[in-house]
Amino acid sequence: MAVPLRQAMRVGAYVMKQHLLGRKRYPLVLMLEPLFRCNLACAGCGKIDYPDEILNQRISVKDALQAAEECGAPMVSIAGGEPLLHREMPQIIEGLIAQKRFVYLCTNALLLEKKMDQYKPSPYFTWSVHLDGSKEEHDKSVCQQGVYEKAVEAIKRAKAAGFRVNINCTFFDGTDPARAASFFDDVMAMGLDGITVSPGYAYERAPDQQHFLNRQKTRQLFRDIFRRGDKGKRWQFSQSSLFLNFLAGNETYACTPWANPTRNVFGWQRPCYLIGEGYAKTYAELMDGTDWDSYGVGNYEKCADCMVHSGFEGTAVKDTFKHPLKALMVSLKGVKVDGDMAPDIALDKQRPAEFVFSRHVEDAMTQIKAEKAANQNKGRAAAE
Numbered sequence: 473m474a475v476p477l478r479q480a481m482r483v484g485a486y487v488m489k490q491h492l493l494g495r496k497r498y499p500l501v502l503m504l505e506p507l508f509r510c511n512l513a514c515a516g517c518g519k520i521d522y523p524d525e526i527l528n529q530r531i532s533v534k535d536a537l538q539a540a541e542e543c544g545a546p547m548v549s550i551a552g553g554e555p556l557l558h559r560e561m562p563q564i565i566e567g568l569i570a571q572k573r574f575v576y577l578c579t580n581a582l583l584l585e586k587k588m589d590q591y592k593p594s595p596y597f598t599w600s601v602h603l604d605g606s607k608e609e610h611d612k613s614v615c616q617q618g619v620y621e622k623a624v625e626a627i628k629r630a631k632a633a634g635f636r637v638n639i640n641c642t643f644f645d646g647t648d649p650a651r652a653a654s655f656f657d658d659v660m661a662m663g664l665d666g667i668t669v670s671p672g673y674a675y676e677r678a679p680d681q682q683h684f685l686n687r688q689k690t691r692q693l694f695r696d697i698f699r700r701g702d703k704g705k706r707w708q709f710s711q712s713s714l715f716l717n718f719l720a721g722n723e724t725y726a727c728t729p730w731a732n733p734t735r736n737v738f739g740w741q742r743p744c745y746l747i748g749e750g751y752a753k754t755y756a757e758l759m760d761g762t763d764w765d766s767y768g769v770g771n772y773e774k775c776a777d778c779m780v781h782s783g784f785e786g787t788a789v790k791d792t793f794k795h796p797l798k799a800l801m802v803s804l805k806g807v808k809v810d811g812d813m814a815p816d817i818a819l820d821k822q823r824p825a826e827f828v829f830s831r832h833v834e835d836a837m838t839q840i841k842a843e844k845a846a847n848q849n850k851g852r853a854a855a856e
């Protein structure tokens with residue numbers, strides 16, 4: 473099982489409670505980005521294109537733990553940037569585990585062997601190693617030779633040390649389904665605990681804008697991959713069966729961005745992990761002050777091709793609770809890979825994209841400069 477029984481039961485009970493309480497919107501996974509600095513510069517990444525002053529910002533241990541308490545999500549995915557560059561990451565992980573949250577630390581693994589001893593194996597903790605395919609595909613995707621081999625070595629060492637280890641894998645246009653299927657076979661043979669898979673989101677700030685998948689290509693790609701692996705059953709995915717069914721074009725889902733609220737160095741990001749259209753100071757402000765209906769496929773141009781797990785896994789989980797038999801059948805029989813696809817959401821009424829990136833960066837730079845000046849003044853006053 474890609475998700476341990478303890479985790480499946482705890483998260484299942486949590487979701488059941490939210491439904492019984494009649495909550496329309498609830499968080500499932502806190503997306504914590506404690507820094508944007510990275511030691512790689514991948515072609516499809518839209519997360520690290522910031523001035524040094526912003527790349528040097530870190531979320532403190534206190535703020536990270538408070539963010540988890542504030543939203544109450546049972547799972548936390550720590551992304552970035554490269555989280556292992558954050559010096560206080562071991563304390564953040566320890567604190568989140570003490571809060572009994574299931575934590576996934578997403579890493580490119582370049583520092584994993586060096587830093588592994590700072591962490592302890594726990595049923596609450598999983599390394600989620602970034603691997604976008606076999607050696608050739610992954611090294612191309614991260615724009616650096618030798619990263620795949622380093623990641624594989626680190627995975628083997630982490631497994632030998634008793635850690636839970638997943639991979640997170642993003643596919644782009646041009647992915648060969650046969651090679652993707654054989655890559656899944658290879659990683660499962662390494663003794664991995666699970667695979668998290670997603671199509672890439674078309675980040676407006678990513679250096680390579682040519683290789684993002686559109687919805688139709690995504691659906692066909694996943695059908696072509698799953699058909700090579702006993703309709704997906706041959707591999708242990710850490711995602712719900714209905715999310716996989718959605719990827720293969722068998723579900724018409726609207727996203728639930730509030731299921732994966734995002735906290736980063738700017739604050740709580742609106743509306744989701746993938747696009748930053750504004751920032752709230754508190755989780756309550758994010759939930760109450762976001763016009764959720766103005767986002768999502770069919771509502772907003774930037775959402776048109778999105779099928780990313782951070783946006784749609786929450787929808788699939790909700791559907792699983794509404795239709796447990798359907799979810800069970802997909803788990804048992806595998807994902808449908810032939811025949812008609814489910815109708816997709818029409819895009820003719822979506823509002824045009826707004827480009828607000830530079831405003832956030834300017835606001836953040838003004839704040840950083842003001843804080844720096846205030847600290848310098850304090851230092852001067854103390855010295856006099």
Ligand code: SF4
Pocket residue numbers: 727728729743744745746747767768769774775776778779780782783784
């Ligand atoms: S579809 Fe939803 S999850 Fe995807 S970018 Fe739009 S708001 Fe975010």
